[in-house]
Amino acid sequence: MKVKTINVKRNKKLIILVFFLSLVSVSLIIMHLLNDAKTKQINFLEEIILQDALAHFDSLKDEKTWSVIHAGVVEGKNSKVESVAEKAINPDWERWQLTRQINKSKYYFKVTSKKTLNSLNKPDAFEKRGLDYFENNKNKEIYYETEENLKKFDFIGLLKIKYSCLSCHGQQGYKLGDIRGGIRISIPTGNYESSVMLIKKRTKDFLWIIAAIAYLVFILFYIMINNIYKNQENVVKMNMDLEEKVNDRTKELQENYNKLKETQEELVQAEKLSSLAEMVAGVAHEINTPIGMALTDVTHLCDETKELKELYGKNEMSEDDFNDFVNQVEESSNLITINLKKGANLVKSFKQVAVDQSSDEDRIFDLKEYVEEVLMTLNNVLKKTKHTVIVDIDKKLMINSNPGAFSQVITNFVMNSLIHGFENKKDGEIKISASIKNNVLTFIYKDNGKGMPQKAKEKIFDPFFTTKRHQGGSGLGMNIIYNIVTQKFGGTIKIKSEEGQGVEFDIVMKA
Numbered sequence: 001m002k003v004k005t006i007n008v009k010r011n012k013k014l015i016i017l018v019f020f021l022s023l024v025s026v027s028l029i030i031m032h033l034l035n036d037a038k039t040k041q042i043n044f045l046e047e048i049i050l051q052d053a054l055a056h057f058d059s060l061k062d063e064k065t066w067s068v069i070h071a072g073v074v075e076g077k078n079s080k081v082e083s084v085a086e087k088a089i090n091p092d093w094e095r096w097q098l099t100r101q102i103n104k105s106k107y108y109f110k111v112t113s114k115k116t117l118n119s120l121n122k123p124d125a126f127e128k129r130g131l132d133y134f135e136n137n138k139n140k141e142i143y144y145e146t147e148e149n150l151k152k153f154d155f156i157g158l159l160k161i162k163y164s165c166l167s168c169h170g171q172q173g174y175k176l177g178d179i180r181g182g183i184r185i186s187i188p189t190g191n192y193e194s195s196v197m198l199i200k201k202r203t204k205d206f207l208w209i210i211a212a213i214a215y216l217v218f219i220l221f222y223i224m225i226n227n228i229y230k231n232q233e234n235v236v237k238m239n240m241d242l243e244e245k246v247n248d249r250t251k252e253l254q255e256n257y258n259k260l261k262e263t264q265e266e267l268v269q270a271e272k273l274s275s276l277a278e279m280v281a282g283v284a285h286e287i288n289t290p291i292g293m294a295l296t297d298v299t300h301l302c303d304e305t306k307e308l309k310e311l312y313g314k315n316e317m318s319e320d321d322f323n324d325f326v327n328q329v330e331e332s333s334n335l336i337t338i339n340l341k342k343g344a345n346l347v348k349s350f351k352q353v354a355v356d357q358s359s360d361e362d363r364i365f366d367l368k369e370y371v372e373e374v375l376m377t378l379n380n381v382l383k384k385t386k387h388t389v390i391v392d393i394d395k396k397l398m399i400n401s402n403p404g405a406f407s408q409v410i411t412n413f414v415m416n417s418l419i420h421g422f423e424n425k426k427d428g429e430i431k432i433s434a435s436i437k438n439n440v441l442t443f444i445y446k447d448n449g450k451g452m453p454q455k456a457k458e459k460i461f462d463p464f465f466t467t468k469r470h471q472g473g474s475g476l477g478m479n480i481i482y483n484i485v486t487q488k489f490g491g492t493i494k495i496k497s498e499e500g501q502g503v504e505f506d507i508v509m510k511a
Contacts, residue, residue, distance in 0.1 A: 012229040019221055027214045031207055038203040045192050046146060046153075053144065053155035053185045060109065060183050061159060111159075113181025115172070127184050130156035134179055149200075150192045156182040290339035293380050297332040297339070304328050338377045342411070364400045367434055368393035374410045381418065386426050389414070392433040399441055399511045405484045412477040413445045413505065420467065421449025421503060441491075441511040446504040451497045460495060485509065 112123040114131055123131060130143035144155040159180045161169055169180060308325045311317040371391055375382070382389065414430065422428035425448075434443045452460070452467075459465045461482040485493045491509025 012225060016222060016225055019225075020218060023214050023218055023221075027210055030210055034203050034206050034210075038199055041199050042150070042196055045150060045195055049146075049150070049153050049187055049189060049192060050144060050155070053153070053187055054142065054157075056109075056185055057142070057155070057157035057183055060185075061157065108184075108186040110184040111181065112156075112184055113159075116181065123181075123184075126154050127156055127182065130182060130184070131179070134158045134182070146189075149196045150189045153187050153189050153192075155185045155187070157185070158182055287343045289381060290343040290377070294336045294339040294343070297336045301329060301332045301336075304332075342377050342407070362400055362402050364398055365403050366395070367397045367399050367406075368395055370403055370406060371410060371432060374407045375414070378411065378414055382414075385418070385422070385428075387418070387422060387428040387430065389430045389432070392431060394435075397434060397436060399436070401509075401511075402488060405488050409481050409484055409507075410445075412481050416477055417447040417449055417503075421447045421451075423450060425449060436511045439511050441507075441509050443507040443509070444504065445507075446502060448502040451499045451501045451503055453499055457495055457497055461493075481505075 110121065110127075112121050112127050112131075114123060114128075116122055126145060129145075133143045134140060141158040142155065144153065146153045159182050161174045161176055161178045161180050163176065165174070165180065166176065174180060304325055308317060308321065311321055368391060371393060375389055375391070410432070417428065417430055428447060428449055430445070430447045432443075432445055434441060436442075456467060460478050463476060463479040465479075482493060485491050485507055489507075489509040491507055493508075494506045495503065496506070497503040
């Protein structure tokens, strides 16, 4: 009992540990998903800011826009004029400056270059990093940096020399496609920063909620498991006490069994006692015929032996007498062997109640020849009646199966017809047929007896079911057939019958 209690406690700890690890794993997965979702949301906000910066960058580097911000002047007809005084103020540039002043609270713009001549446009540290990045990565046109929680977002876009730029910058030594500089755009991120903080706060709150839920689930699970195993320990204790009582009672019953074998079935379910007792009677009834026939043949053989011995002693034994005796010995020996084997198989069948009927190995045999051989063993029963048996099986039909099991099936079918089907019929007919198609054997047994009602058909294969309970029926014959077909042969069996229309059994199995 202590061992079982220790095992119960060990199992409880193992289950709690497995559940705890599973709960932790699920919680970690959920937390990972929440953090992943948080990161995606922040990246989404960052992408929105980046797209905003790109949109402004594209508008600023547009040819038309670029022409109005370019130094705020318009060149005269003479492109080599060196005096700014000889150039006119560009009104579009003035409007752009006004727009720039209005947008100062929202965006910061700056055109910069490493080679700028205007000291106000010299690049700061961020702009230098961006311009260096463009020089080291020829296929890149944007560079941006952002601080944690999107507190700051700086963007710089690449400016290259175009054909329209060569009129001025060509004089500075630039060529088509050279990096001229960049436009720096800084976007205020106060609203986005608030959103990021809110996202992080919500994620943190969710994580705490998940941790709290996981903790509560674990506590509830622990309480539940503790109660379950506490009850289980009580059940184990009760079972152990009960087992001790059962063992004591079993010893008492064993003693009674040794004294009175006829009462041993009382240890089984009480409602089956009468059926089991009738089964024993059925066994005696079933094996009485083959044993009696064997005994008759042995007695007859002894009489023949004595008669021959007397003739021999009187020196009156002829060659015909001796040959007749040898033939009689051979025939009687065969009948004795067949009937004793049949009796042995019946005893074995009833003893095992149709489970694992025989341990004989399968072999290939002629089905028709074997059926006729089985019917020959029943000849002493059949010859007392006017019933006929027709075997409609091809002589060349060979199957690989258990012949002993087939013998039991055929014998039980025939006896069932004689006892039940032909109860009030003097000239009944039994027909046995078989065929093989695609390595599947179809075995059909039918008689033209009285048939059976629907209720009997539904219970025909149940153990101990019989309509002649008080007339020697054991109720095991059809159950034996069912178990042989389904378990030993791995096949199926179906019954077709109506009252007054006989009965048909269809067996389908692998040949």
